[in-house]
Amino acid sequence: MMSDLSDLLLTPAEMAAVDAAAAASGIDSFSLMERAGSAIAAAVLRLHPGAQRFVVLCGPGNNGGDAYVAARHLQESGAALTLFHLGDPSRLKGDAARARAGCASQGQELGLYRPEPGDVVMDGLFGAGLGREVPAEVRALIGRVTDAGIPVLAIDLPSGLDGRTGKVLGAAFRAQNTITFMTRKPGHLLMPGRELCGHLEVFDIGIPARIVRAEAGGVIVENTPEAWKGVLPAEQLETHKYKRGHLVVFSGEADKTGAARMSAISGLKAGAGLVTIAAPGAAMVANAAHLTAIMLHPVDDKPQLEGWLADKRLQTFVLGPGFGIGDRARGFVSALAERHLVLDADGISSFKDDPDQLFALFKGEPRLVLTPHEGEFARLFPDIAGDDALGKVDKAVAAARRANAAIVYKGADTVIASPDGRALINTNAPAWLATAGSGDVLAGIIGGLLAQGLPAFEAAAAGVWLHGEAGQRAGKGLTAEDLAVEVRPL
Template sequence: MGPATLRDPFCFILAGRGGGAPSGRSVLEWPVQDLLTPRQMALADRLAVDGGIASLTLMENAGQAVAYEVTQRFPLQPVLVLCGPGNNGGDGFVVARLLSERGWPVRVGATCAKSDLSGDAAMMARMWTGPVERIGSETWGDFGIIVDALFGSGLSRDIEGELADLVAAINASAGHVVAIDIPSGIDGETGAVRGTAIEADLTVTFFRHKPGHLLYPGARFCGDVLLADIGIPDSVLDELNITLHENDPHLWSLPRRRADGHKFDAGNCVVISGDNLHTGAARLSAWGAVRAGAGLVTLAGNAPALMVHAAHVTAIMLETCDDGAALAEMLEDRRKNCVVLGPGLGVGEPARQMVLAALASAAAVVLDADALTSFAERPTALFEAIRQRDGRSTVMTPHMGEFARLFGAGGGAKTEKAISAAGISGAVILLKGADTVIAHPEGRAVINTTGTPLLATAGAGDVLAGLIGGLLAQHMPAFEAACAAAYIHGRAAQAHGRPGMIADDLPAMVPAILADLAVAFD
């Protein structure tokens, strides 16, 4: 008879990323989009203990969650549990004990002797009655499963020397790797690799995700990420001053059309075109704005460019606009309430004048690509023009290269960079990438997780700029519009899901995503 599976009515999986929720477990139905830094997570633990929950109970529940996932996902096979000197190691001792009690062959290695452990980790180590071997860089034989309980999300130093050799041996092994909290070597706050890191197939974390689970390169090391409730009450969140979230439809509401509304109620998004040899990017943005639901979309540019557009579009309006003065005059019509500049615009003084004219208007403004690069040598002029808008919606959508031209390369977490840039510029910053970060000038930010490698294709960012513009035209606030557009953009690529996807494919996928969201959140 095989080993019994773990049964615990208390420990539920809240959310899964990658592999989803495992069979046989309950999935709790409420938003879990708060992200906690390691320091905030440590405070959450302390607040739970101060509220009467024993710290040993929290550790037991954490180990129980990991052991359960092992028994549910894998057949009976040898397990190696590698324990570090802190609470992460304590969790590992719980996993080893629970699996061993259920008949799994378990071997435990530790970076220190049992006698060197303290606190809850020492208590859990004493409850493990099997041998504990000191681990170095040697190969540990054949194990079907390796449980990484070396270091948690609070790792504050690089992994070097023999431990680095151990990580290399684990990564070279054929075993399935299950990480407790976060793969050892990944900074839980920034997602950075601290020297080297374990490549996990599954990560089980607790209470709330950490930024390092979502930010690259850390996200690449986590494998499937499951979030377990270990008994920390949600009430502790009120004391954590959380400013970082995972992008989620619970954070924003999409515009709704009134039964008696007309097209101008849904706004008129103007997209500024490049010259006649550079029209494609602006057209992609225009299609993004149309599919996002803007009541009207206008492509504006010089006459030769409009002749090219006229051969390609029907539902999009065309209007002549040769320079910044002409744009300023166009935007005196308050019905044109949003303008997207940058895709295919060209770099230089004419582009700068267009941008400054748009920023001087009452319209919401999306600045992308060439609109940003045109201010690479004069970023303060751009920021001053944005700050003079007195809070009128402005969104900047740089990739990392464009970001560096305006704000400098700098170090630190991507979230910190985006939040700092938003504060400096006064604009909402959407810093693109596999882990797109959207930051508000007031200091809050989200990390978008709907991205896919399919979006690494020319023109995808132009569609994103248009999606933002289409939502802004419908009077969505700038931060919410940027968050929603990033989420929808990724979902559209996921819905296409096939190699060979090009940016032109994305706008047509958007209506189905909007319909799904309308049903899910009606």
């Protein structure tokens, strides 16, 4: 196991460049394959000590070479083993051919495998190198293995999974365990890849970290504090509430005030110095009945808002939760064009008929954060959402560049993207965060961080991470109110 490179996510193309650079530096590439194969064999023996037969599936490339080495080690250990190959193994080249030559079992054609009770499948067909849909015979095999409930250990990635996007290319194995080398791929974290990989282990096979880091683009990484802690404001003894930022959250009408309150309390608990709910006059009483630490200010229309904005201390806003869709939302956003804004829910949907109207307001230094779920994303960016050639990271980055905004593309694999091309994949959010009002809490947390001076992208990323941590603390069965209570400052 390794940890030195645990922060990196390398695309398959970047990992191929690492392999090439390692070979160019004088490292024997077959020795790397030998280490990979021995790690796989050790893992499968550890994970499945009661297996009656190990079924090794060998593909036509280096993933298959790793599998041949693993098969040799399993044979030497005395394990029962059957090997099946895809295509003509005599056409293998380089390290893969050498690995096959060292394996006593020459194997059978892939289509001949029929699952039996007690089998454990070792999937070495494609790994991360697949860029097209799996062939029909592989699709049929995946179906047989899945139907039989045979446990699968995947080498690098479950075959049929795109290592860059996490998408299924026609069909893919659902692995209990996946063994990969040096670093993870985006496809290990993006859905549905994350689920299909099962338990993921990363093994160091001896490529120097300097080579790996030199070839890593560093554009896509996991969303952890390492990605944004460098911009956190220093805590100072001599401070006051305005130095910690004033966050304003807009409320909906009298019968739709709860969402704004959850955003407001979340922003306050995330560290904003003070928080005000700006509410229509008719909603003041409904809000006042539930607030103590949160202030209230009446704002009914755009002129009233513009008058209030003469106070230049008002720099950060959340608009959308429970606000309502329509002209009023669009007017308020236009009044806030020079301020920092988290636009969520109804605020996003208010621009579905003319997204460019929104994007034109926020030029220059990014100060807008958009927090769309799948449907809202498609309303603002229909062409990007509909491009099946793009993965979720690609879509989020394209949207961030178009909108000149930090994008929080929500879901089980939330992606946070910046207009400069950076992207983070979030992994700490529990499944039970998928509940009504959870997004209102997230918007408030991001707003609270923006109010404290974090740049838009870092505020969005840190907010998503804090949201996940709060969900972990609140536990299964949480409500949005429970979640807001568990928000902690950075």
